[in-house]
Amino acid sequence: MAKLNSSMIMVFMMMVASMQIHNSMAQTRHVVGDTLGWTIPTNDPAAYTAWAAGQNFTVGDTLVFNFTTGAHNVAQVSQAAYGPCTTANPISLTTNGPATITLTTAGPHYYICTVGAHCQIGQKLTINVSAAAAAPTTPPPAAAPTTPPPAAAPTTPPPAATPTPTPTPATTPAATPTPAATPTTSPAPSPVDQASPPSPPPSGPSPSGSTGPPPSATTSPTGSTTPAPPSNAAASFTTVVPATFLAVGLALFY
Numbered sequence: 001m002a003k004l005n006s007s008m009i010m011v012f013m014m015m016v017a018s019m020q021i022h023n024s025m026a027q028t029r030h031v032v033g034d035t036l037g038w039t040i041p042t043n044d045p046a047a048y049t050a051w052a053a054g055q056n057f058t059v060g061d062t063l064v065f066n067f068t069t070g071a072h073n074v075a076q077v078s079q080a081a082y083g084p085c086t087t088a089n090p091i092s093l094t095t096n097g098p099a100t101i102t103l104t105t106a107g108p109h110y111y112i113c114t115v116g117a118h119c120q121i122g123q124k125l126t127i128n129v130s131a132a133a134a135a136p137t138t139p140p141p142a143a144a145p146t147t148p149p150p151a152a153a154p155t156t157p158p159p160a161a162t163p164t165p166t167p168t169p170a171t172t173p174a175a176t177p178t179p180a181a182t183p184t185t186s187p188a189p190s191p192v193d194q195a196s197p198p199s200p201p202p203s204g205p206s207p208s209g210s211t212g213p214p215p216s217a218t219t220s221p222t223g224s225t226t227p228a229p230p231s232n233a234a235a236s237f238t239t240v241v242p243a244t245f246l247a248v249g250l251a252l253f254y
Contacts, residue, residue, distance in 0.1 A: 031066065032051070061129075063127075076092040076111055082126060
């Protein structure tokens with residue numbers, strides 16, 4: 001982009017310079033005498049002197065002498081020849097009309113007609129030519145501003161690694177010990193039950209001859225089963241055995 005801008009600026013400056021040079025070298029076309037043309041000024045001998053006073057002549061301009069070929073001519077002469085209208089040895093001589101002469105040098109220029117006594121009657125012209133205006137020096141094109149390179153984008157540091165949380169071991173609750181079964185303690189038979197007298201023997205056999213079932217064990221209010229009292233045979237046995245041992249002991253003692 002900067003190179004393109006520099007090229008455009010240079011082309012533009014060259015165009016401006018060429019236009020200025022062209023303008024400075026542009027030719028101004030001066031028609032001598034205007035509508036009068038190049039002829040004998042019968043009414044005003046100083047007609048060409050008055051016309052030249054209103055013109056600006058510069059190197060590169062042209063003078064146009066309008067005349068009929070054979071009736072007049074144009075001769076450029078020196079200052080010394082101009083006053084007395086000396087026709088010998090002119091600087092230049094143009095015989096064909098209309099004649100166009102380019103002003104190539106600065107300073108005074110002198111022109112006369114060498115036909116007959118036309119110069120003495122007033123067909124003569126003197127002008128002062130200025131040097132061409134110096135072409136303006138074209139400054140070198142300004143250097144295109146150098147575009148600084150784009151600043152480097154700041155480097156974004158990589159994101160910090162997120163620490164991985166250490167998994168907390170799940171605490172397994174301790175197994176609740178199963179309470180041991182409490183043994184059911186049957187209450188010992190109360191002394192009353194042990195000292196209670198043996199139940200009377202059951203009544204005789206029923207008329208049907210069947211023997212009734214032995215009495216069932218009595219259930220205590222606490223839910224424990226009280227053993228049934230010993231039968232009559234067992235009670236008799238427990239009574240007889242001690243008595244026998246007592247008798248044997250007494251017999252041995254005596």
